[in-house]
Amino acid sequence: MNKKIIVIMPAKSYSKRLPNKNMFLVDGKPLLYYTIKIAKECKLVHSIYVSTDNEEITEFCKREGVSVIKRPVELCGDTPVLEVYRHALMHFVDKDIDYIIGLQPDHPDRTQSLENLIQYALKNDLDDLISVDSKGYRNGSIRIMKVKALKEGKISEKIGSMMDDAINIHSLKYLRRAEVLLKYKDNESVIKIKNKLISKHSPVFVIAEGASNHMCDIEIAKKMIDEAESAGADAIKFQTYKAERLVIKDATSYWNYSSNKSQYEYYKNLDKFDSKEYKALFDYARNKEIVVFSSPFDIESADMLNNLGMPLFKIASCLINNHYLLKHVAEFGKPIILSTGGSKIEEIEEAVDAIYSTGNSRLILLACTLSYPVPLEDAHLLRIKTLFSLFPEAVIGYSDHTEPDENMIIPSLAVALGAKVIEKHFTLNRKLTGSGHSFSVEPLSLKKMIINIRLTERVLGNEAVDICASEQPARESARFSLVAKIDIKKGELFSKDNITFKRPGSGIPANMFDAVIGKQATRDIKQDEFIMPDCVEE
Secondary structure, X not given: OOOOEEEEEEOOOOOOOOOOHHHOEEOOEEHHHHHHHHHHHOOOOOEEEEEEOOHHHHHHHHHOOOEEXXXXXXXXXXXXXXXXXXXXHHHOOOOOOXXXXXXXOOOOOOOOOHHHHHHHHHHOOOOEEEEEOOOOOEEEEEEEEEHHHHHHOOOOOOEEEEEOOOOOOOOHHHHHHHHHHHHOOOOOOOEEEOOEEEOOOOOOEEEEEEEOOOOOOHHHHHHHHHHHHXXXXXXXXXXXXXXXXXXXXXXXXXXXXXXXXXXXXXXXXXXOOOHHHHHHHHHHOOOOOOEEEEEEOOHHHHHHHHHOOXXXXXXXXXXXXXXXXXXXXXXXXXXXXXXXXXXXXXXXXXXXXXXXXXOOOOEEEEEEOOOOXXXXXXXXXXXXXXXXXXXXXXXXXXXXXXXXXXXXXXXXHHHHOOOOEEEEEEOOOOOOOOOOOOOOEOHHHHHHHHHHHHHHHHHHOOOOOOOOHHHHHHHHHHOOEEEEOOOEOOOOEOOOOOEEEEOOOOOOEHHHHXXXXXXXXXXXXXXOOEOOHHHEOO
């Protein structure tokens, strides 16, 4: 492959939405650095140039050993980027350039291999290979152009596309997302709580959502901790609030699993635990395997739990638009689990940005439906996959509000879709009243649910299509080989009349049938004898 290939990076000062974004620091380095790094790592690239009007960018490129093409003022506004590439091409005295690759710096987390794409463009003799996002829209992540076609204005005659769903940075929100993506590109985020790990490749982290099902009785709460641990849960979580900080006094209830009390009356009956009680619960579980934590619903509760040394925080779906609380909790620097029930994508993005704006990137997002209980048709487990695609940097899980089914299968379905955290409401007795007992699981059902989850993890395995060790004996014994249908004499031609297929797979494999037909036998072969390689002429 003796093609001369150069990279051009357009990096102007002017930007309507984020001025001088190319020099914004992302994890301590200018945004432009990451695209230069990708170009430098590609062995097929002959040389790298940055087209800019900016002195700061020029000086940075010199330090990085990258050449600069001075861009004229008329190409620094809303000029089509193709004109920038054409201008760069005119800059070169060397006329033997075969391909120009355009790499825009505002796509730093490219998912495609530049070298593979170059080979694809050359193999298919494409004039223009463009990158598109997951929805099929063109982006500026990567563009590979044949110089001859570019000069002759025929660049659109033989084009191709490939998906590179890299983030497109046009605001501070996406800049922060890019920082997290790049931070964990090579080394994923692993959250460690006690001896438990939460990550994309760790065992599923199972949370028994105790809520306020302890009914403000410390002994019941301790019993719930013990039963959750016995069932195999990794954590048990409660809820922390004060009615007067949570809801106005005449707010009507919106659920159908309790009495018709107002929200205030309902929560006032369940808000009796304070610092003393939570310290007692945390101390009680200190030497246990299970993690005990709680969801704060206000600033004061969050501060109290943090002061007690709680190791991670859960933010309920109803608080997703409370950015002040989100930032306050994120500034503790501890992992955050955020439920996304009852939210639009834009609201989830804004909440995530609020957390990332504090520098805290240890985030777990839970798909969830904000209903108690959730009708099965509204569970929408496929939202797990949507969150995966939108927030590849985060750990994704599922908070299940459906009625417990006899087989406790729904959380396992979530795991099969990729959920790495499962949260399920938990009670000692579903017949109790005064809290969310009716749609919670009891200890035996929780245990069954966890057994199902561990079984699901075991059978999911990995995505690689290869031969398992357990398959090898059957592969060797059950596959078919070429076998003599009748006695075959030396020098006789193999044909459909004298060879067939039989087990085991110890001879020439059956897929070589057509290759053997018409060739001579090199020795006598008895009926039902394998046709071995040395039986067939070269």
